[in-house]
Amino acid sequence: MSSIAVGSRAFDSITTPSGRAENVLGGSVTHFSLAASYFTQVRIVAVVGEDFTSEHEAVFKKRGIDTRGIEHAKGKTFHWAGHYLENLNEAKTDVTELNVFESFKPQIPVEYRDSKFLFLGNIHPTLQTAVRHELKDVRLTGGDTMNYWIQGFRNDLVETLKLVNILLINDGEVKMLAAETNLPRAAQKVLAMGPQALVIKHGEYGATIFFRDGAFGIGRHPFRAPTLPIDEVKDPTGAGDSFAGGFMGYIASQETLNREVLKRALFYGGVMGSFAVECFGTERLQSLTDGEIEERFQIFRELTHLD
């Protein structure tokens, strides 16, 4: 069923120990939509500037992604430049030019209004809230956020969280949001703010999904998925959004939502994240095959499977 993703679209300039890429396609909906496109029909809502050409748009159309929700504004596309040192878990920002993204007000095309799954990428929580209110037919909402909103716009974010079914967030963010250093306790505090489930991403150690008691009728035992130990992470940018794309895309592709679906979704999230980091930008996510995804899913499964 159709999924809609709202978030940032950017051109990224990235330096890592493996090399450098200039002005490659980036932003949360970019990685999310490409990753999710292997599982479900994706519609995107974002804003771009005049430097975003039909050639750029073709990357998404080629993956069957609905780009009618891309607003073309006067000016330049959001530009982010950053680098990673040996610790690939932490991006150092060199340049943030918001450009047309600064005044982004998501406009939902009429044709998108029957979407059943919604992913709220990492944008201002009041924009996330407004989008969710506008989409009446949505069955399941996934959301992302970051330190910046947790620290500076906490009250707005708390309102958003009441509308989010599954929040995807990393270790540091969940601890900050809950003001609690113990991970499972932090998870329970955030679940009490609204979400039925919380996906906590642990970087190279995988991810854990925590459930609110009785959520989705499946009890509260957490579940953990690994990531693949990777010899060379070329570029970690977008790994989290690619994870979200695999996770939400797989859920949208299934007829029902139960514990087994959520478990597999967590694995598919890890699978798509592991592909994303193999190349700079979105290069790897543009050219996958279903066979490659299934093969890697099996590797992930074998990584923790006891007979």
Add this chain to the structure above:
Amino acid sequence: MSSIAVGSRAFDSITTPSGRAENVLGGSVTHFSLAASYFTQVRIVAVVGEDFTSEHEAVFKKRGIDTRGIEHAKGKTFHWAGHYLENLNEAKTDVTELNVFESFKPQIPVEYRDSKFLFLGNIHPTLQTAVRHELKDVRLTGGDTMNYWIQGFRNDLVETLKLVNILLINDGEVKMLAAETNLPRAAQKVLAMGPQALVIKHGEYGATIFFRDGAFGIGRHPFRAPTLPIDEVKDPTGAGDSFAGGFMGYIASQETLNREVLKRALFYGGVMGSFAVECFGTERLQSLTDGEIEERFQIFRELTHLD
């Protein structure tokens, strides 16, 4: 089959956010032997001082642990005092009084010489090497080490590693030993130094076992086991040695060594580590039942199991 463990024995004074414990039983062979005793017959080699009473020894005898290798020396037992702040992964040492441990030369009782499994706890690598050479019948040697030996006694440690089949080590240590920040690459470098397998402990994120190509005839795909998200880690001291005890103890309890045994051993390592941190000192490890261990093993399995 009988396992022999060589290492430190101590009295620990520990402060954590959950409270404080004074002069509780500690040291690497203490946690290791108690954890392993639920799986196999364990013999220990260590040194204690005059403050180590028959009451202390009774804790081990009650678990069927062979204490004939405990040397009683003049003076006081090794004493460690430390504390943990909110980050429970890092112990801050307040007091280290080596006492009788300073001149520890492991003496292997004649009755121990037919042992088939050996665990070399975290002691000077030249002592580890000497013990391994003395035990001719050993089939499998597991070893531990720490930053202190890696930085200051690297050449000695490199010699020890040639004699160790499975090295158990944490993320920071393996990266330091390999001088390499990427985990799988660091693992391969350390495997090239001698061990056939490497168990890397990730603290609250579980552990991964990496294999040298062709090791144990089972190929080189890594395997990962989770840990349980725990609401309150009361005292992390000894978690690594308890992990090693579950891991090595389970291996020693099995007739053959294959991939499935090593996978389960990794899970049992996590299980015993998760019990260890629930109480101060060795309190929890002294009073477990087989039923509790099996129940937790199933919880660990469910935590990552896809149908």
